[in-house]
Amino acid sequence: MPETHAPLPPGSAPVSIVMIEDDEGHARLILKNIRRAGITNPVHHFLDGTTGLEFLINDARGPARNGPALVLLDLNLPDMSGIDILARLKGTEELRRTPVVVLTTTDDKVEIQRCYDLGCNVYITKPVNYENFADAVRQLGLFLSVIQIPDLDESGIVRGGDSG
Amino acid sequence: MQAKSLSSLGRDDRTNRQIALLLAIGFLGLAGASGTAFWVQRINEQNSRAVAHTLEVESRINAFNSANERAETARRGYLLAPGAAFRLRMQGAQQLRDDLLERIDEITRDNPAQQERLHDLRQMVIELDTLQDQTISGVVGVRERLAQNFGEDGAVLLTRRIRDKAREMLDEEEHLLTARQEQQDTTIFRFNVLLVLTTVLVVALSAMTLTLIRRNLADLRASRNDLNQLNDELEDLVDLRTEALRRANAEIQRFAYIVSHDLRAPLVNVMGFTAELETAREEIHRFAARLDVDQPGLIDRATRSAIEEDLPEAIGFIRSSTRKMDRLINSILKLSREGRRTLTPEPVDVTALVRGILDSLQHRATEQGTTFTLDPLPALVTDRLGLEQILSNLLENAVKYLRPGVPGEIHVSGHEEAARTVISVRDNGRGIDARDHQRVFELFRRSGPQDQPGEGIGLAHVRALAHRLGGTVDLESTPGTGSTFHLSLPHSWQPGDSHA
Numbered sequence: 250m251p252e253t254h255a256p257l258p259p260g261s262a263p264v265s266i267v268m269i270e271d272d273e274g275h276a277r278l279i280l281k282n283i284r285r286a287g288i289t290n291p292v293h294h295f296l297d298g299t300t301g302l303e304f305l306i307n308d309a310r311g312p313a314r315n316g317p318a319l320v321l322l323d324l325n326l327p328d329m330s331g332i333d334i335l336a337r338l339k340g341t342e343e344l345r346r347t348p349v350v351v352l353t354t355t356d357d358k359v360e361i362q363r364c365y366d367l368g369c370n371v372y373i374t375k376p377v378n379y380e381n382f383a384d385a386v387r388q389l390g391l392f393l394s395v396i397q398i399p400d401l402d403e404s405g406i407v408r409g410g411d412s413g
Numbered sequence: 414m415q416a417k418s419l420s421s422l423g424r425d426d427r428t429n430r431q432i433a434l435l436l437a438i439g440f441l442g443l444a445g446a447s448g449t450a451f452w453v454q455r456i457n458e459q460n461s462r463a464v465a466h467t468l469e470v471e472s473r474i475n476a477f478n479s480a481n482e483r484a485e486t487a488r489r490g491y492l493l494a495p496g497a498a499f500r501l502r503m504q505g506a507q508q509l510r511d512d513l514l515e516r517i518d519e520i521t522r523d524n525p526a527q528q529e530r531l532h533d534l535r536q537m538v539i540e541l542d543t544l545q546d547q548t549i550s551g552v553v554g555v556r557e558r559l560a561q562n563f564g565e566d567g568a569v570l571l572t573r574r575i576r577d578k579a580r581e582m583l584d585e586e587e588h589l590l591t592a593r594q595e596q597q598d599t600t601i602f603r604f605n606v607l608l609v610l611t612t613v614l615v616v617a618l619s620a621m622t623l624t625l626i627r628r629n630l631a632d633l634r635a636s637r638n639d640l641n642q643l644n645d646e647l648e649d650l651v652d653l654r655t656e657a658l659r660r661a662n663a664e665i666q667r668f669a670y671i672v673s674h675d676l677r678a679p680l681v682n683v684m685g686f687t688a689e690l691e692t693a694r695e696e697i698h699r700f701a702a703r704l705d706v707d708q709p710g711l712i713d714r715a716t717r718s719a720i721e722e723d724l725p726e727a728i729g730f731i732r733s734s735t736r737k738m739d740r741l742i743n744s745i746l747k748l749s750r751e752g753r754r755t756l757t758p759e760p761v762d763v764t765a766l767v768r769g770i771l772d773s774l775q776h777r778a779t780e781q782g783t784t785f786t787l788d789p790l791p792a793l794v795t796d797r798l799g800l801e802q803i804l805s806n807l808l809e810n811a812v813k814y815l816r817p818g819v820p821g822e823i824h825v826s827g828h829e830e831a832a833r834t835v836i837s838v839r840d841n842g843r844g845i846d847a848r849d850h851q852r853v854f855e856l857f858r859r860s861g862p863q864d865q866p867g868e869g870i871g872l873a874h875v876r877a878l879a880h881r882l883g884g885t886v887d888l889e890s891t892p893g894t895g896s897t898f899h900l901s902l903p904h905s906w907q908p909g910d911s912h913a
Contacts, residue, residue: 274682281689325678354677357750375681379688382681 266292267312268321269301269334270352275375279321279352282386290319298329302337305344313343321389322369324353324360332363339368350389428629432622439618446611453604460597466520467590470527471583473517478579480510481538485572488545500549507542514538517582524589527582534578537571544568655883662880666752673745680735680742687731694724741857744870748856752877756796758906763790763800763836767825770805774812783812783821790827791834794905799878803886804836806871807898811840813865816893829904833884836900844892854886861892875900882906 266283270276276294283292293310295301304311305320312318320338324331331351338344348370355361356374364372373385487503514535521527544567701720704711764787771778771785778785793800808823815821819841827836845853849860854876857869879886883906890896 272678272682274686275678278682278685278689325674354674354681375677379684382685383688 263290264317264319265310265312266290266319266321267301267305268292268294269298269326269331270294270321270323271296271326272323275323275352278379278382279386282383283389285383286387286389288389298326298331298334302334305338306341312347313341318347320347320349322349322351322353324351324355324364332360332367335364335367335369428625428632432625432629435618435622435625439615439622442611442614442618446608449604449607453600456600457597460593463593464590467586467593470517470520471586473513473520474579474583474586477510477513477517478576480506480513481541481572481575481579484510484545485541485568488548488568491549495549503545503549507545510538524585527585530578530582530585534575534582537575537578541568541571541575544571658880662752662877666749666877669745669749670753673742673749676738676742680739683731684735684739687728687735690724691728694720694728741868744868745856748870748874748877751802751874752881754798756799756881756908758794758908759797761793761795761797761800763793763827763834766797766801767804767808770801770808771825773805774808777812778821778823781812781815781821783815783823786822786824788824788826790825790836791829791904793834793902795882795902796906799882800902803875803878803882803900804838806875807838807900810871810898811838811842811896813867814861814896815840815842830901833901833903836902837897838900839895839897841895844894844896845888845890846892847890850888850890853888 266288268276268279270279273296276296280292280294293304295304305318306313308314312320322331322334326334331353335349335351338347338349345368349368350371350373351364351369352373352375354375361372371389373389375382484503484506487499487506491499491503514531518528518531518535521531548568697720701712701717767787767790771787774785777783804825808825811823812821822841824839825836826839827834829835843861845860849858852858853860854872855869856873858873859867859869876886879900879902882902884900884902886898886900888896888898
């Protein structure tokens with residue numbers, strides 16, 4: 250179930266975070282660390298790939314139609330591979346530039362390489378060492394603040410192109 | 414299949430005996446036939462000589478007859494016309510007749526019946542001689558009386574009797590000749606019959622021998638085919654087993670990968686929320702400290718102990734256990750990742766490879782006082798990295814599990830066995846209990862005192878890799894004396910089938 254947030258008016262929309270993560274514990278830990286890092290952006294959480302993709306591409310509040318977003322993606326989902334979702338995002342014109350952070354337990358080099366090849370921006374391994382994990386999530390805040398402004402501009406141009 | 418081969422072997426033996434027997438009979442038959450032929454030849458020769466002899470006797474008797482007739486004719490002539498011519502002719506014929514008589518006597522010594530007749534003949538000839546001599550003796554009146562009355566002439570009668578006796582002798586010889594001829598005919602007939610029988614026997618034996626040999630050859634061919642088939646089946650079986658092993662191995666690798674992967678996710682939660690618990694405890698701890706200042710004595714001992722001791726202890730155990738579990742999962746992951754690596758065969762200079770590993774272990778070995786010895790090893794075609802990992806693990810173990818106070822001696826040797834190469838790593842370390850010889854190759858299993866760091870991964874990895882390279886690994890060991898690990902690999906390994 251997505252966490253519900255009040256729809257924000259277009260134009261002034263802050264970057265929303267779309268988290269696709271089937272493990273509720275992981276989702277909770279990620280959210281806690283995001284909030285602890287002082288990031289207040291709205292977070293939409295989905296437990297499987299299908300609803301996550303549906304929101305990303307078709308939902309009125311989703312990033313394809315409404316505002317910039319950051320996608321937090323787990324690779325091991327019950328209904329599809331995160332790699333497939335990544336490929337779909339990068340293959341959709343409106344979402345091509347949406348930054349994607351892959352957050353998963355896999356530290357397989359081949360897997361990581363494939364994610365970067367498909368256009369993933371950051372790859373974070375969920376370590377068992379929790380402090381490192383928390384640090385990594387907090388750095389997400391830094392990343393978010395860096396991408397926020399150019400992403401807004403680009404999104405504006407894309408949207409302009411769409412409406413025009 | 415096996416029973417069939419054995420029975421054909423048994424038949425083989427029996428057939429050999431039969432063939433030998435038949436050949437022996439055949440040779441005996443042939444020997445008999447040739448012996449008989451020789452004997453028949455001898456008899457024939459004897460017969461021929463006898464026939465010649467008989468013919469001579471006959472011819473002499475005829476000559477004697479003729480001489481006798483001539484003598485008588487000459488006497489008659491003398492009776493009619495006395496004169497020297499008839500007298501001389503008669504005397505010449507007499508002489509010839511007597512000579513012939515002597516000759517006949519000589520050549521019929523072997524025949525008593527003829528000798529008897531000859532004796533009679535001789536008596537008569539003597540009588541005749543007397544009469545003939547009287548004829549020409551010139552006694553007056555004798556010749557005239559004889560000339561007038563031939564009918565009273567005793568010589569005529571005598572001559573006729575002599576002629577009859579000679580005829581008797583001729584008949585006897587004729588009879589002998591016929592008897593010998595008949596005997597010869599019988600012998601030749603018998604010999605011919607024997608020859609035909611021997612020929613039939615030899616042909617029959619040859620046919621039987623040939624049949625037996627052919628049957629024997631057919632059996633041999635059948636046995637050979639059976640053997641080939643068994644051989645093929647065995648190869649197929651080995652291939653099948655190898656394939657099954659390989660598949661089982663791949664299955665385990667995949668299983669290990671998925672399990673370890675999926676185990677990590679809950680572990681992240683355990684660790685994460687343990688950290689959250691820790692944070693919460695610190696919050697409570699701070700609150701308790703504040704309470705102690707504001708309202709001292711409010712917190713009882715049990716609560717304080719829970720905050721200060723029980724919670725940190727519980728969290729500590731959860732953390733250390735989680736870390737341990739994480740290490741194990743990482744080990745399995747590493748192992749399964751190794752198992753999924755694509756292996757590529759290439760020619761490997763095993764001696765140089767082992768020397769490289771020994772060099773990397775040299776520092777530690779020098780500290781321990783361990784010495785390495787290395788025999789030249791056969792070259793292999795295999796996956797270089799895989800072989801290196803196997804031998805590294807074996808050599809590291811050898812260096813790791815030495816006996817305290819005993820200088821280590823580690824020896825690497827190799828030899829070839831048919832299509833395989835066996836590389837042996839021998840140490841004089843603490844050894845492995847016989848009960849653990851299989852167990853040490855299992856994941857997370859270790860033998861002996863647990864006084865060395867490690868997760869019990871190495872040998873499991875070694876065995877899995879050896880299997881993937883078409884090989885096996887096993888060990889001989891006596892506790893307290895040392896261990897020898899044998900790695901058996903094909904000379905030339907080809908990744909016949911891809912792994913999972």
